[in-house]
Amino acid sequence: MTSRLNKKQTLIEKDKFVITVDQVSHPEHYTSDPSGVECLEITRHRNFNIGNAIKYLWRAGLKNEEKHVEDLKKAIFYIQDEIYRIEGINHVN
Numbered sequence: 001m002t003s004r005l006n007k008k009q010t011l012i013e014k015d016k017f018v019i020t021v022d023q024v025s026h027p028e029h030y031t032s033d034p035s036g037v038e039c040l041e042i043t044r045h046r047n048f049n050i051g052n053a054i055k056y057l058w059r060a061g062l063k064n065e066e067k068h069v070e071d072l073k074k075a076i077f078y079i080q081d082e083i084y085r086i087e088g089i090n091h092v093n
Helices: 039-043 048-059 065-087
Strands: 002-006 010-013 016-019
Touching: 039 048, 048 065
Parallel strands: none
Antiparallel strands: 002 010, 010 016
């Protein structure tokens, strides 16, 4: 007999646990930091630009190694956008 506790998180089978990663609430690339801290625990206390910059730095190379540099460039984008916001510069790509 199998019972579902949560569609994506945990399946319990008789005498056995099968754990799957929840890609919506707790994706692996946000929870795999050696500190044990989840990215969301930090970014939820920051504004949009700073939170996104942290997110892209946090996961750089973890979600997709081929996009490591792209993640770093995205972090730079959000940092630059925050600088423009602080300086009152209306910048549109």
